[in-house]
Amino acid sequence: MAIAAPGGEDPLEEFRRSLPAEIFEEVTAAAFAVDDKGVIVAVNGRSEKLFQMTANELVGHDAHDLLHRDSHGHPLPRSRCGLRMALLTNSTRHCELDWFTRGDDTVIGLSWVITPCELGAGALGALVLLYKPEDPADAHQDDAEVSTRLTELDRLALLAETTTQLTSTLDVDAALRRLAALTVPRLADWAVFDLITEVDEVRRALVVQHEEGVLIERPDLQGPMPPVPQESPMPLSRALRGAASTLASPAMYHGPPDSGIAVEQQRLFSETGMHSAAIAPIRGLREVLGALTLGRSRRAEPFTASDLPLLEDLTRRAGLALDNARLYERQRKVAETMQRHLLPQMPTVPGLEMTARYVPAPHASQVGGDWYDAFSLSDGATALAIGDVVGHDLDAAGGMAQIRNMLRAFVWMHPESPSVAVTHLDQAVMHIAQEPMATMVVARIARGDDGCWTLHWTNAGHPPPLLVSEDGRTRFLKGGHGMLLGTGGQGSRTDAVLTLPPRSTLVLYTDGLIESRRHTLDDGMDRLRRHAASLARRPLDSFSDSLLSQARPEDNDDDVAFLALRTPDQSHAG
Template sequence: MAGGEGTGTGHEESREAPRPQLLEALEIIGTGAYVVDEQGRVAAVNTRAEELLGRRAADMAGQDAHDLLHRGPHGEQLPATRCAMRLAFHAGRPAQGELDYFARADGSVLPVSWLIAPCAVDGHDTHTLVVFHSREQAQPAGTHPVLSAEPMSELERLALLAETTTQVTSTLNVDETLRRLVALVLPRLADWAVIDLITEHEEVWRTSVVHVDGDSLVHREDLEGPMPPVPEESPMPLSRALRGVASALAGPETYQRAPDSGIAVEQRRLFDATGIRSAAIVPLRGTREVLGALTLGRADKPGEFSTFDLPLIEDIARRASLALDNARLYQRQRAVAETMQNHLLPQMPRVPGLQMAVRYLPAPDASQVGGDWYDAFSLSDGATALAVGDVVGHDLEAAAGMAQLRNMLRAYAWSQQQPASRIVERLDEAIMPITDVSMATLVFARVIRTEEGAWRLSWTNAGHPPPLLVTRDGLAHYLTDGHSLLLGTGLNASRPDATVLLPPGCTLLLYTDGLIEAPGRTLDEGMDRLRQHAASLAHRPLPSFADQLLRRVRPPGLDDVALLALRTPRRADV
């Protein structure tokens, strides 16, 4: 690599297919680019790099890039101690070089300028991006890549595009995508950046108006907000960009004529308020629709925008649009998932003497509507039923199965005044013939007040993590009795019941495994962590207990979390 160790023996084991998203990001860069892993072995190569080096990506994959590519000016093997790229790679810092040499497959050498920078792959900052440009390529006639008082070199342009790709595509948050975009273009290209977005309701919103003030980027909130609708026939630059028609240059004089629309009026106000004398306006086009427009403006920054500047700004906008499109889709899916889950999960009953708090956190993947659920409801004999369960799967089928299971459990528990174990046995018998659920785990419990004023809990556990009981003095232990097989196995075995008197002022916690399971952590470690933090929060009011517990304990796993907390009165005679 641009810095591998050059062992020459370990490349076979790293011939793993590169991620499609990684390849797509490399193709967008538009010049030679490849990514290496922490050992300096080639992990992904774009098409332009294959063309420049005369090598197939499959032949490069897994090989030490330093040994494979780095050469002296006459094709001689470059010693590791003289390789600036290798030294920068091991230091884990960005670096660039104006003239070095890569080996082509035919034995010739390719003079290159290059840039390397650490990059994240699958959320881990253990890879390095290498972008290189052939010094043999002639500049197209008439190109003029000057965007400021000083010319921007081809390497600087490539570095900016590569940085744009890695920065804006590594988040799925719309606001963060826009913030990173603005930080990339200011003050390098302009001293003003304006972003207009088209909302899902086809309305235009001036989302960002930011300018450079010394070393800071300052929002002009007085210039942000709703905009008039996009005119269908207007030839004005912003109107055309918001229709996705074309990019254009503009200045104050562009909007001094009689306005043809409300957007033209707002543009005149923008130029008057900011002092922008030269602007480039380009569309933000998604894969399915126009997302908005990006305007870069110069008020104090030297130089005027010209038509030669538009291809670079359009390239930046294209990369930002892809990231913005993905972020919008992610947030839309997440909103749908959370709305659906919230409608499926019930409201808690009011039980005199008992406090209850419930929480649900969806899985990080917005499209994965979970099968985790909680429930609490009053029974015909005066007891209160509690349930927390997890239907196998993370999709709409799991959510639908969860709703079926919960409704059947309610029906059985209400109609049959029987122990919790018998209710769950009946539920298990009905799962396969009646529902779409393949397997599920469940804790089902009954809480009832005794004649002496205490609260008695009886429960059965079908393959679920055990409930946690925390006294008001901070003693915490798991209720491991009453355990049996999960639901849906087809084995009609009898299930045990367990019973305990709940101490005054105690907190009972029912939860799903997303709270205790995480990559790289054992289940025992997760349970110990939960017990420790639950004990430390025993004195908190119940809503605060639930919130703080989730904030402290929830691991960065891939699962959703359902939680039900119950607290008894501080005195048994209440």
Template sequence: MDTTAEGAEPGDENAGTVPGEAIGDTLALIGTGAYAVDGRGTIVAVNAVAERMLDRSAAELVGADAHDLLHRNARGESMPTSQCRMRPAFLAGRPAQDDDEWYEKGDGTLLPVAWSIVPCAAGAHDALVLVLFHPREAATGAHGRATAREGTLDELERLALLAETTTQLTSTLSVDEALRRLVSLVLPRLADWAVVDLISEHDEVWRTKVVHLEDGVPVSRRDLEGPMAPVPAESPMPLSRALRGVSSTIAGPETYERSPDSGIAVEQRRLFEATGMHSAAIAPIRGLREVLGALTLGRSEQAEAFTPADLTLLEDITRRAGLALDNARLYQRQRKVAETMQRYLLPQLPRVTGLEMTSRYLPAPDASHVGGDWYDAFTLGDGDTALVIGDVSGHDLEAAAGMAQLRNVLRSYAWSQNEPPGRVVERVDRAVLRITDVSMATLVLAVLGTDEEGRWTLRWTNAGHPPPLLVTHEGVAGYLTDGGGMLLGTGADRPRGDGSTVLPPGSTLVLYTDGLVESPTHSIDEGLERLRRHAAVLAHRTVEAFTDELLRRARPADNDDDVALLAVRVGTRPGHGGPA
């Protein structure tokens, strides 16, 4: 039974002892002793094979310092960490192996072992190191060194590579990142060249990656990448068979010397000629339901030709790659649906005499969740203009659907109830818990109108959202902090206050979501100050230029959230446009 560390509180930033499901799944698949340690050297997970070899239970191993508990010298004595042969590689975060180590078993006897360590990512938690080991007698030959089976890597190295492949590829939901990691895993351990051909959802083949190691640095050959001819239904050529999911094959330049039977064969001949590969191993990349593509490993500088054992290892790698790519594609399709749905739900802005109004929605970066950020603007029955910015908790379709529900409820109450913004949001808050699927949300509802003197006035209430920013035509920028209250969905049912102000002629009101000011590396106050300063500098730009440049300058580089922004500029007086 695989065991991982327990007892970490949810949200505990120091809970690096929870490696995630990928590590536990990885250990269960490994046929030799294996355990994972965190950045402090504490064992966080162990498989059943290791328990048997060490004669120690998971409860005894998990949570213990791996070095103190296990590592011994040839005389059975404890060693200082400075003498640990794993430590240099452990600190450097690089793979390493050795076949001259002793572990102390639960009964006090020594177990001579060969070991291999593999650094691996664990999502949001600290980086982990996977340690694989087995008794030295089972791994060494007559000269005491690890004996390789048929092929390039010995058994321990193969297990380590497969374990690293699993952890690396399952910890990303980006197709591009998964392919980058796949290439870095196989080069240079298995080959000098890595070629990835993918089949799109429209059954088009695209040579996505052709990568070669030059002085240890991966270099892409863009001239060899690009669209490929359709997969022929009957071709016996290796790549064609792999792309149909028929079989894996070892090939060489002689394979494509005869007249090519398809466009794919033409590209394969070109590939061998351009790369100088003398041996290639080609395997299909299969998802759960269909063939996703093929991986070709090529050797030009390495003298050894690929063997059947290498082909078996390649199939194990592509099987893991197929599952990872399948998940990434499914995620990206869902994300695209959510983003498209969200864009369609965001409204067209009304045309109001005397106002210049523009909006922007920027989705989260690739592989991040589409959020529930939204904006709205509509004319009320008395001629005033309602302005809304909000953020619904949740991700993807859930957030997009929740945003639509909340927007409709808010519009209905704002239109039908001739009440201050705070009273309208009170009604919305009560309704959210009863007639929508929204669990929690923040928003600002503002009403823009005119007073008896013909001046532009703004009344607003804020339900836990970042404060609106007001920028005068002269470049004086400040936040509207009145009218603050709890976010929606708490069930507190407290009265909500309103803020009000007169908008100077030519001033610009900026409503935005937290993706514009929040960053994992800076405080919210720093983000708000950055936004304020940039908005002040840009005050003289047109509304469109102001908005685009503000997004470019103020949005944090490490932002991992989507952003909605609504900018409204008032004219010199109602019924007139803004200043020149």
């Protein structure tokens, strides 16, 4: 049992004593405890398995916000949450069928019972038990032979739910898992997805089985597949060439295999125990994207020809969803590639260490207009810039290139004052740039006659640079702050000046490093500061990689531009 308590105290100690871990784990249903606000304070191992999340991912989160959904996987209003009503009224309630999301983004139908309990130290909460519904067919958790007994209304409902689930994601893996959850165990005991990659290679992308009320992925059966044979009459080979759906059985693969794919199919039937399968191609708008195999091992009834039209309807919807997801991913990669090619090579500045990073947005998000720049000036100083153009994808990347190039020109014309250069840039972007809204920090760094490095900077609505001393002291450089570009405002801009201590590290970054949907911006900045302090004595490259890995919020879906420099020892300053 996993239990969390706030702060350094442990008010749940009495709960631990009154509900020992051994008893909690021996409950045959998934179980978790919540406090009087609905926050999960304890879970058992069956809950972790059921929701496919670890105790750390469950404990400390609001149970309703994290888990409760409607039948389409959408967030459920709190006013419709029976669990919360029972919690608020301190009563025991039962629900035959409700819907919950899991770690793999699938939705599961469950029955639940909630009853008040004392958590200890006078704190009240509730214990929640979840289990398979009494009517498994409604909750899609049944091993009964229901496939061929689906009414026309059932079929239409399944297709409608498939459309809703698949069109609400642009992630290929999420789409496959959602379709697996819709078909297993409602139609089959196994779901197998074979996809054709963009270089015409076949990959067994997902193999899922139904066991003890949950879907279990089988990575041992997944992985690369042999090439598609052009003449093979075997069911999977024909489906991957785009032929009509068909039935399959182990007997078809008893003879000598005619191809590498047939060998893999022999292994699949042997490992899974499937006695009957239905296989259909997954077609996109222009090409075959793969094939879906539904197999039965535990239920005795084999697939029949009457099951194939429904399977084809499902794969037709899957093909459209995968086509959209691939097109989206292709566009994202184009934008990311363009973004990377537009970012500059870092100059070599004698006596000064300098490095930069660009981290693209996660696969579920769009590439933004984050950028960095560094170049030498005519007076021997070095110009630095970090910025974020409002917008996403190719438009943002193109706008970033426009603004960066204009900024270089203005900084070259006014090397002595970053604020003057940014003022001219602000006036220009209103009339020239396609994406005029942007934030940035522009700076110049130069070594004086005394060997010390002096930083001049101005800030146009951007997160402040972070200065980290060698002993781990930190400060945000909040001087020189002004409005972001492209607002049309007439406010004046100023330069701030600071002499950087020896062996200090200056960090310029974009908001993707500190923003989170779960925490405030101040929390993100404090997180960045603390991690940077702990890494202060790392070599600069190691410092940068570790800071990006540790400080970036897990739920951030934005890209990150990052630039760091380190001043030398005073003994090497001359």
